[in-house]
Amino acid sequence: MSEPASESAGTAVNSGLRRSRFSFNQITAKLWGLEEMVAGCVAAGVDQVALWREPVAEYGLARSAALVRDAGLTVTTLCRSGFFQLPDWFDDNRRAIDEAAALGTKVLVLVSGGLPDGSRDLAGARRHVADAIGRLAPYAAAAGVTLAIEPLHPMYAADRCVISTWDQAMAIAEQHPAGQVGVTVDTYHLWWDDTVLEKIARAGERIAIYQLADWITPLPAGVLTGRGLPGDGCVDMRAFHDAVDKAGYAGPIEVEVMNAGLWERPGREVLDVTLTAYDSVF
Incomplete structure (x- = not known):
């Protein structure tokens, strides 16, 4: 009788630890205003959020920083920068x-950007990304910010x-100290790679942030905004959890879901279903 009770208690403790690492990514409730999102997270007992540059700029950088700080929230990442094909990168x-x-x-999450207009030089574009990050890394290090390179699914x-x-x-990351440049683990973008789990498990402190979203089928017309909540698709979330655990990553776990249907729902409702989905995959 005691062994099942002990196992249940251990599961409950583990679940509590996982929930303490939860971070609500702002894009998951894209139309939720920043003030309302902060208030909703506080009311739900969520103390970590990931912010996006555009809504932060709209609200004001200083005001945004004060808002989350005064609410007692930790900002786990800022998304996104990169786009190194642009002239003002x-x-x-x-x-x-x-x-x-x-x-x-x-x-700071980096999305590298695509090919320059009119170019077919994919190898050259990748070399440029490496060079660009090399130029930025010392500046980021001086600011205490890690550049988190995010590999996106090949269709992008x-x-x-x-x-x-x-x-x-x-x-690219390994050309720099781990505290300066790391890699983003995003289940939506990496799930298809049959070699990635063992590589993640060996990545150690190179993992800068861990993000969850699911791959749902059939693919919606707007693929960019057709991700699923964790557990709604075909990604083996448990395998990813095991891999990041083996790597020693103990940081925040963001749920970052871009979904047009989800965006139509009230923000607090989105947060609630996101928490339910997050809990379900642990």
């Missing part, structure tokens, strides 16, 4: 680093992200 990324530091987050390589695989992201 250098200045914009330095601004993003400054914004991350002002918000008190230690992690042309227009959004020429860094498509874990290996490509790690090859």
